[in-house]
Amino acid sequence: MSKPNQTLGEFIIENQSDFAYSSGELSRLINSIRLAAKVVNHEVNKAGLVDIVGAYGETNIQGEDQQKLDVYANNKFIQTLTNREIVCGIASEENDDFIRIEGHKGDHQNKYVVLIDPLDGSSNIDVNVSVGTIFSIYRRVTPIGTPVELEDFLQPGNNQVAAGYIIYGTSTMLVYTTGHGTNGFTLNPALGSWYLSHPDMKFPESGTIYSINEGNYVHFPQGVKDYIKYCQEEKDDRPYTSRYIGSMVSDIHRNMIKGGIFMYPKSSKANNGKLRLLYECNPMAFIVEQAGGKASDGFQRILNIKPTELHQRIPFFCGSKKMVEKAEEFMRVSEETKKDQAQELSFSNK
Ligand code: AHG
Ligand code: MN
């Protein structure tokens, strides 16, 4: 139940019992993320002052090394989660391997692992365009009391117990789900508190926005090309509007409010697309599904995919249910046509 003016802290306490294994640990974990997010938000907001405080990657006027913002955000989230001893392991888009956290007693007693894209859309920082952070939380599958293993991180997205994103935009928001709907909180920077501004978010069932990097058009599979042409056709509520920020969090956040589809398909240059299954697609898929939207790799549900490696990439179609279904239809038809043509060719060669 959401109440007017409810803060994130109040909301977490009130909804703690929604969570199947409620021991307060997950609540503490989300509390840590909101804390780190505030620190990162402060740093992201200073990005425009680089000429004054020194460019990232250089030494600032205090003689300190300025970290690049994605490294800064990575360190902040990892430090906060490690110091508070809330998780037993962290995997980050910025690190080659996962990190084991044993706790100060060295007894590996914590239950949860966190996977994180600390700064999504980081190339947009220099031009003052919104960026984000994406996180995903699982219960470990190996026994409590032992060090975490790779298998604790390679779980299908279906197993997520919580996922969320922070969008550092014209205002800063934290949007998250624990499997009971998706809720959005806006940071009041004067008070440092997050307020429930978007209770029970709902992805419109259909929409009129399509978001894709069309510069890659010639490299896209035929199904994607056909779907783009469909979006541009003069019929019914089409042509749709094209909107692409190049910050997935911001693109999906906008589409979730207005209705639309976001796509990062495979291409002849990148066989699995660009986006990471574990740090980007799974958490966004969970959040979007909990808001009534849909997320797919073009053929199957993202959350059903069993990951095989930490930094695995996957084609991603995510957004309003009907629009994603339509894109899948184009993918299917084009695959079938391709198969038929190959078969005809092999018959005619016999
Ligand atoms: P990151 O900054 O974490 O590497 O992610 C950037 C991603 C995503 O946010 C965005 O949608 C996509 O890259 C944009 O890629 P293109 O520039 O290839 O369109
Ligand atoms: Mn990213």
Ligand code: MN
């Ligand atoms: Mn990133």
